[in-house]
Amino acid sequence: MQLPVWCRGLFYYLCKKERLEYMLIHKMRLDDNMAVLDINSGAVHLVDDVIYDLLDYYDGSNDAEAMAALKDKYSEEDLRDALEEMHGLQDEGLLFSPSFDVPPTFAEKPIVKSLCLLVTHDCNLRCGYCFADTGSFGGCRQLMSKETAEKAIEFAIEGSKKRHNLELDMFGGEPLMNWPVVVHITEYVRRREKETGKNIKLTLTTNGTLLNDDNIKFLNDNRVMLVLSMDGKKETHDAMRPFPNKAGSYDAAVRGFKKVIDSREGKNYYLRGTYTHFSTHFCEDVLDMTKVGKEISVEPVVGIDEPWVLTEEDLPVIFDEYDKLARAYLERRREGNPFDFFHFNVALDNGPCVAKRLAGCGAGHEYYCITADGDIYPCHQFVGREQYKMGTLDTGIVTPEMVQKFRHTHVLTKPECSKCWARFFCSGGCHANADLINGDITKPYEYGCRLQKKRLENAIIVQAVLSAEAQEGEDLRPHINNFTYEK
Secondary structure: OOOOHHHOOOEEEOOOOOOOOOOOEEEEEEOOEEEEEEOOOOEEEEEOHHHHHHOOOOOOOOHHHHHHHOOOOOOHHHHHHHHHHHHHHHHOOOOOOOOOOOOOOOOOOOOOOEEEEEOEOOOOOOOOOOOOOOOOOOOOOOEOOHHHHHHHHHHHHHHOOOOOEEEEEEEOOOHHHHHHHHHHHHHHHHHHHHHHOOEEEEEEEEOOOOOOHHHHHHHHHOOEEEEEEOOOOHHHHHHHOEOOOOOEOHHHHHHHHHHHHHHOOOOOEEEEEEEOOOOOOHHHHHHHHOOOOOEEEEEEOOOOOOOOOOOHHHHHHHHHHHHHHHHHHHHHHHHOOOOEEHHHOOOOOOOOOHHHHHHOOOEOOOEEEEOOOOEEEOOHHHOOOHHHOOEEOOOEEOOHHHHHHHHOOOOOOOHHHHOOOOHHHHOOOOHHHHHHHHOOOOOOOHHHHHHHHHHHHHHHHHHHHHHHHHHHOOOOOOOOOOEOOOO
8 A cells, every 4th residue: 555645754763973875875675664774864764665666766866857767657746745755854864865984983092891701612512513613712622710710800800991881701612611610700700890890791601501500590690691502493403503422402402591591581691593504494493492582693604615604595595584584573573472683673763882883893902802721812703813812811912903903994994894885784794704704804704794784674674664663553554653763
């Protein structure tokens, strides 16, 4: 059904106003939901078919040319009314808004905001796609000592300077294999938190097979956020996440996941999975994961010359799966049985500061990884790539030039990113993936970019539609009012 002429293109959000871009708009569609992103203002417009089609020809100033291109498809009155509404949005700076550069603003010297502690270089599983070489990170299997853990925490506290908030992630391998040090880190952090006046968020990533009543109670009592590794339904999970004896880990993992999720009333966790060439139909896996928990993230695998690596032929299937997932996401929310999918949680009315949006995770200058023996790397995915070793806890960072390279590698300095409509949302992609695939952190991983842009399109449409329905209390199209959301 076509919208009345008075209501075309009237639903939009206004995001942060720091902006730059060479492209001015980007169109996207999910079934009969059509959206247009004004790249530089961050405004999102839910539109009807007239405006959607006009934007194939209209560049912000060529009314006559755009009308002529569609004169056989729409009436002159409809086209003029649609153009008039677009002119109104242009006057407000919400359509075809101009480009300009806004470089990220950092402190004069890097400030540590988050730290990953490799509590173990070992794991009790043998996941086929593990970037950490099943926990060993390409070296010997070892556990972090209490002394190294304390040094790492002090490195983070000192490096955070006057910053109030600090994040520490206990990672591996499987960190629960080094439970005494997990306990020590947690208790030491909570003591130092009080002594320094800082707010320190603790996270632990686990495969779930070693969770039990005692360690769950300790983690809950000490406010430790959990990332729970799960790949979907039993056959998908077991195919890539077996024990060393080749037995699947699904049953043991889900037993632990359900226990811990129930114990914290479904809060302060998320299930994090990976899809591969063998599991490209991941929508079914995500929906199956909702039987265990409602907070979910599923990421594409990244690798080279392995049978599980995603291929060019997989892309149409993957794109279709994101569409299926978006439909299911909307349907479940309308039914009152929602789940959260991490990559659909895009803030259209507000979001990270411009520096965060342009520079991303801060790897190598705001975020570091500490290995079990105290080496410092830009992030956990760089561990084992010796050219990226930045120092040790005893020496401190001894590669200031590397810090500056990471600090100044962002969407404004990457030629590919400067032309991309998604740059304000993706932050230029993952440095570790860029290095793995291209041998250069300044050259984005192009396959990953294509996946990122697809899920961003779905995320933007999903959030715009849900917010419109929340404001109207019913479906958007039968009638619509004018909404503006400002930061």
